[in-house]
């Protein structure tokens with residue numbers, strides 16, 4: 024079947040040296056903008072970040088302040104109503120965004136660092152090192168991420184630091200596999216062979232040839248991890264494993280479970296989580312199209 | 322096939338070992354007193370603490386404790402719940418059946434609907450349908466599962482009052498035996514749907530892509546050269562081969578469904594393992610929590626193993642140990 | 650009365666990222682009932698595209714369009730709707746492709762893949778027919794063998810299965826596109842023998858693309874030589890091979906010093922490569938490689954009739970013979 028194979032363009036390869044790892048920055052940006060869901064996702068994420076940063080000024084009430092208005096439906100006073108102890112839901116959502124974003128960012132970064140390290144070492148050294156590291160990754164991967172995060176937080180305690188640590192533990196194996204695959208792919212290119220013949224050190228090859236070239240898929244995966252982290256954290260909070268001093272969207276939904284007919288507790292918080300995660304996934308897909316134009320998409 | 326099975330088994334055993342080891346070290350990592358970690362915040366008498374210390378050999382060196390722990394786990398001794406002083410294994414066994422009813426229903430549901438939608442989208446040349454399937458799939462991956470459950474309860478149980486929202490059976494029902502089935506099914510519908518939602522999206526997308534790919538393979542052209550109609554070709558040569566990656570995805574995602582059931586059971590008051598887990602977390606009854614997560618992990622390893630074996634059965638290439646492509 | 654395959658001024662246009670190309674340019678080919686015809690030429694000359702275009706095996710995503718005529722028994726294949734086209738495929742015209750492993754369904758037994766072509770509903774009759782088909786293509790016809798999967802067979806056996814599939818519809822014309830490429834040299838010869846044997850026995854017509862000019866001279870009656878999308882010479886095999894009229898044919902034949910030598914031992918090749926479609930717009934497409942190229946070759950050469958059915962697209966013979974059209 025020569026029919027389609029002949030027309031597939033050659034695999035792309037970036038040159039050695041100090042070239043920007045992200046190919047044709049401006050062109051990639053244009054490709055990203057040409058994909059409406061990605062743009063919408065980006066706008067949503069920007070808005071959420073701004074709201075979270077400005078929470079202290081925007082929120083009409085102190086999210087923790089109780090009042091006499093118990094479980095009241097939305098009104099002029101409380102735009103999204105109040106919870107069982109009279110706290111303002113809108114203010115809780117606005118402040119809760121901070122928790123979700125902090126957890127997402129810390130988890131995303133931690134996953135990126137640990138996953139890249141393990142993956143790069145496994146891919147670069149291969150052999151036994153690779154085999155052992157990948158078996159360890161498999162042990163972590165075989166426990167569903169939610170169950171793994173849950174058990175870690177349950178045992179260590181529910182505060183933001185442990186929650187992030189637990190999420191990183193749940194998410195790193197996938198990143199490690201991805202990086203390992205990329206490293207293996209890049210290692211077979213002429214570029215690395217050239218660097219080897221010139222006598223560059225392993226470290227230098229990893230840092231200046233391998234990692235920069237593996238970057239596009241890593242960026243995409245990190246974006247997707249941000250969304251996963253928010254979902255996982257919400258699930259933990261829903262089961263009562265949220266940080267009690269930092270109420271998040273998931274905590275609101277846990278409250279809501281006590282009386283689901285108080286729809287104003289469950290609907291807005293859930294919609295917000297859904298939108299943010301969807302936005303992260305759309306941005307991830309947009310980045311994928313922009314940075315890796317020849318790979319397959321959603 | 323025998324060698325294939327043996328190879329997969331050999332792969333699964335160290336994995337199980339690894340999972341148990343991970344759990345053990347997790348317990349060691351707990352802040353403060355390991356006994357406290359084990360029994361959580363539950364108020365315990367000094368005698369009981371002494372008893373636990375003795376039972377778990379907490380005065381022993383790490384490696385000895387590890388060895389003891391392994392022995393216990395492999396004799397299915399998961400410790401005791403502190404809340405009720407009941408063996409954890411018994412507690413779990415009581416609930417396991419209900420969880421399996423829920424998860425297996427959800428998985429079957431996801432497989433059937435996901436495959437049907439995926440094949441439909443894959444063979445249709447409509448771009449709109451393609452986009453729709455992709456959209457729903459991405460949506461179902463982004464939606465918090467438990468919240469979807471809450472919304473369905475809100476709509477179907479609270480607003481419309483057409484379906485029950487809590488439990489497995491109506492409390493007023495007096496039916497016995499098989500007569501309870503209709504009641505069970507109405508209770509099962511929403512939680513199973515919620516649990517299946519994500520997998521439906523995932524499976525549909527995989528099958529769609531796979532159908533697309535298979536349609537371009539040379540042997541489909543051979544079928545065309547035989548003079549077969551598009552419908553015949555799809556039925557005989559495309560669907561079956563496109564299902565291969567779906568088998569893997571459905572099997573490998575059983576873990577997601579099992580873990581997700583924790584959330585869904587909590588939303589719907591389904592009296593399964595998930596609800597037990599929820600209670601154990603609230604009571605900081607760590608022996609139960611760990612026991613359940615361990616069981617989930619073991620179930621995943623076992624189901625993955627079964628998946629590989631099923632895959633071997635449906636794909637003759639794997640069975641022969643050729644190990645040739647085809648696996649996503 | 651059957652008149653066979655008639656292709657006249659047939660062109661295929663493909664969509665590529667770089668624009669529309671015409672890998673098949675006004676090709677005319679005729680295969681009369683029971684006639685054995687060869688289509689030869691180097692890789693990339695457009696032989697496969699010609700066959701695919703005629704039998705409508707080019708995916709719509711790639712095909713820009715076809716023009717000219719490709720008819721079977723007077724019916725223009727290009728005009729047929731899907732249903733009527735299916736009546737021709739398999740039952741009247743069967744195809745054997747190269748790369749048999751990819752051409753067979755990996756999850757179906759080879760027996761089932763042959764059997765599904767048979768029209769009869771009677772299981773017994775089908776089984777008898779499959780057994781006979783396996784035997785006629787030189788395969789083990791035991792039940793155990795028929796229950797094997799493609800990956801369990803050797804390349805040669807797979808190719809034989811493909812031939813059995815093609816024969817199962819009892820076609821009038823067998824079209825084979827390099828049916829032996831990628832096989833061992835010794836196996837290649839056996840497979841080609843099998844094809845020509847069954848074709849002769851059944852009185853079928855054959856249109857075969859092959860690089861094995863030895864087989865062409867032994868088994869085919871008529872030959873078309875294709876270069877860069879055009880037929881550059883055609884005629885009865887004996888006449889063409891004895892006294893090739895076109896410098897390209899001469900080059901091809903010179904590569905086979907001794908037709909009985911296996912491929913590996915053919916030492917010479919024509920220097921240079923086939924120009925990709927669209928790269929030569931006027932003049933003889935062979936002129937960059939032609940040892941006899943001269944001034945006139947910058948203009949399109951005429952198709953000249955040498956003798957009888959023989960034609961060549963070249964300026965040289967036109968000095969001694971009249972133009973064909």
Ligand SMILES: Nc1ncnc2c1ncn2[C@@H]1O[C@H](COP(=O)(O)OP(=O)(O)O)[C@@H](O)[C@H]1O
Pocket residue numbers: 025026027028029030663664665670672690691692693694695696697698699711925926
């Ligand atoms: N899918 C395709 N898209 C564009 N051009 C193609 C495609 N497939 C083949 N071609 C081109 O068409 C020409 C003829 O190819 P083909 O018919 O396969 O040659 P042959 O069978 O004689 O070796 C070649 O130049 C090839 O590059």
Ligand code: SF4
Pocket residue numbers: 895896897933934935936937939940941942943945946950962963964965
């Ligand atoms: S036309 Fe000229 S270049 Fe072409 S084959 Fe004849 S002699 Fe050679």
Ligand SMILES: [Mg+2]
Pocket residue numbers: 693696697698826827
């Ligand atoms: Mg070809």
